[in-house]
Amino acid sequence: MKKFEEQKFNIPELKGISKKSVEEHLKLYAGYVKHANLILEHIEELAKDSEKFAYELGELQRRFSFEFNGMRNHEIYFESLSGGPKQIPLGSEAAGLILETWGSIEKWLEMFTEGQ
Secondary structure, three states: OOOOOOOOOOOOOEOOEOHHHHHHHHHHHHHHHHHHHHHHHHHHHHHHHOOOOHHHHHHHHHHHHHHHHHHHHHHHHHHHHOOOOOOOOOOOHHHHHHHHHHOOHHHHHHHHHHOO
Protein backbone atom coordinates (compact mmCIF):
# COMPACT_ATOMS: atom_id res chain seq x y z
CA MET A 1 0.00 0.00 0.00
CA LYS A 2 1.22 3.49 -0.88
CA LYS A 3 2.09 5.74 2.04
CA PHE A 4 2.03 9.49 1.64
CA GLU A 5 4.91 11.45 3.11
CA GLU A 6 4.77 14.95 4.47
CA GLN A 7 6.76 17.21 2.16
CA LYS A 8 9.03 19.97 3.43
CA PHE A 9 8.81 23.48 2.03
CA ASN A 10 11.18 26.46 2.07
CA ILE A 11 8.77 29.26 2.97
CA PRO A 12 10.40 32.55 3.97
CA GLU A 13 8.62 35.33 5.84
CA LEU A 14 6.04 36.76 3.48
CA LYS A 15 4.45 40.18 3.29
CA GLY A 16 0.72 39.81 3.92
CA ILE A 17 0.81 36.24 5.26
CA SER A 18 1.81 35.88 8.89
CA LYS A 19 4.33 33.31 10.07
CA LYS A 20 1.64 32.00 12.45
CA SER A 21 -0.79 31.47 9.55
CA VAL A 22 1.83 29.49 7.62
CA GLU A 23 2.63 27.41 10.73
CA GLU A 24 -1.07 26.64 11.31
CA HIS A 25 -1.51 25.55 7.70
CA LEU A 26 1.59 23.35 7.96
CA LYS A 27 -0.01 21.64 10.98
CA LEU A 28 -3.26 21.22 9.07
CA TYR A 29 -1.32 19.75 6.14
CA ALA A 30 0.46 17.28 8.45
CA GLY A 31 -2.96 16.17 9.72
CA TYR A 32 -4.23 15.59 6.19
CA VAL A 33 -1.19 13.42 5.40
CA LYS A 34 -1.54 11.44 8.63
CA HIS A 35 -5.27 10.86 8.22
CA ALA A 36 -5.01 9.93 4.53
CA ASN A 37 -2.55 7.20 5.51
CA LEU A 38 -4.66 5.97 8.44
CA ILE A 39 -7.77 5.80 6.28
CA LEU A 40 -5.95 3.86 3.55
CA GLU A 41 -4.79 1.33 6.15
CA HIS A 42 -8.36 0.93 7.39
CA ILE A 43 -9.70 0.59 3.83
CA GLU A 44 -7.14 -2.11 3.13
CA GLU A 45 -8.24 -4.05 6.22
CA LEU A 46 -11.99 -3.76 5.55
CA ALA A 47 -11.56 -4.59 1.84
CA LYS A 48 -10.72 -8.15 2.88
CA ASP A 49 -14.48 -8.59 3.39
CA SER A 50 -15.87 -5.88 1.13
CA GLU A 51 -19.39 -7.29 1.08
CA LYS A 52 -19.71 -7.19 4.83
CA PHE A 53 -18.14 -3.71 5.10
CA ALA A 54 -19.56 -2.12 1.92
CA TYR A 55 -21.14 0.84 3.72
CA GLU A 56 -18.08 1.51 5.87
CA LEU A 57 -15.81 1.28 2.82
CA GLY A 58 -17.95 3.82 0.95
CA GLU A 59 -17.78 6.24 3.86
CA LEU A 60 -14.04 5.75 4.27
CA GLN A 61 -13.45 6.34 0.57
CA ARG A 62 -15.48 9.55 0.77
CA ARG A 63 -13.47 10.67 3.78
CA PHE A 64 -10.21 9.68 2.07
CA SER A 65 -11.05 11.98 -0.85
CA PHE A 66 -11.48 14.88 1.60
CA GLU A 67 -8.13 14.19 3.32
CA PHE A 68 -6.32 13.58 0.02
CA ASN A 69 -7.68 16.79 -1.54
CA GLY A 70 -6.71 18.78 1.56
CA MET A 71 -3.21 17.31 1.40
CA ARG A 72 -2.74 18.06 -2.30
CA ASN A 73 -4.27 21.56 -2.08
CA HIS A 74 -1.83 22.46 0.69
CA GLU A 75 1.11 21.06 -1.29
CA ILE A 76 0.20 23.31 -4.24
CA TYR A 77 -0.29 26.27 -1.88
CA PHE A 78 3.02 25.76 -0.09
CA GLU A 79 4.91 25.15 -3.33
CA SER A 80 3.63 28.51 -4.60
CA LEU A 81 4.98 30.19 -1.43
CA SER A 82 8.33 28.37 -1.45
CA GLY A 83 11.32 30.57 -2.18
CA GLY A 84 9.36 33.79 -1.67
CA PRO A 85 7.41 36.03 -4.06
CA LYS A 86 7.54 35.30 -7.78
CA GLN A 87 6.54 37.23 -10.87
CA ILE A 88 3.50 36.00 -12.79
CA PRO A 89 4.84 34.71 -16.14
CA LEU A 90 3.46 37.06 -18.81
CA GLY A 91 2.58 34.24 -21.21
CA SER A 92 0.72 32.22 -18.57
CA GLU A 93 -3.00 31.56 -18.48
CA ALA A 94 -3.24 33.44 -15.16
CA ALA A 95 -1.56 36.53 -16.66
CA GLY A 96 -3.90 36.40 -19.67
CA LEU A 97 -6.98 36.31 -17.45
CA ILE A 98 -5.65 39.12 -15.28
CA LEU A 99 -4.94 41.30 -18.32
CA GLU A 100 -8.33 40.52 -19.83
CA THR A 101 -10.15 41.38 -16.60
CA TRP A 102 -8.14 44.26 -15.12
CA GLY A 103 -6.08 45.55 -18.04
CA SER A 104 -2.69 45.17 -16.35
CA ILE A 105 -0.98 43.06 -13.75
CA GLU A 106 -0.10 46.22 -11.81
CA LYS A 107 -3.76 47.27 -11.61
CA TRP A 108 -4.80 43.76 -10.51
CA LEU A 109 -2.06 43.68 -7.87
CA GLU A 110 -3.13 47.08 -6.55
CA MET A 111 -6.78 45.98 -6.31
CA PHE A 112 -5.83 42.57 -4.89
CA THR A 113 -3.64 44.01 -2.14
CA GLU A 114 -6.27 46.61 -1.23
CA GLY A 115 -8.84 43.82 -0.80
CA GLN A 116 -11.24 45.01 -3.49
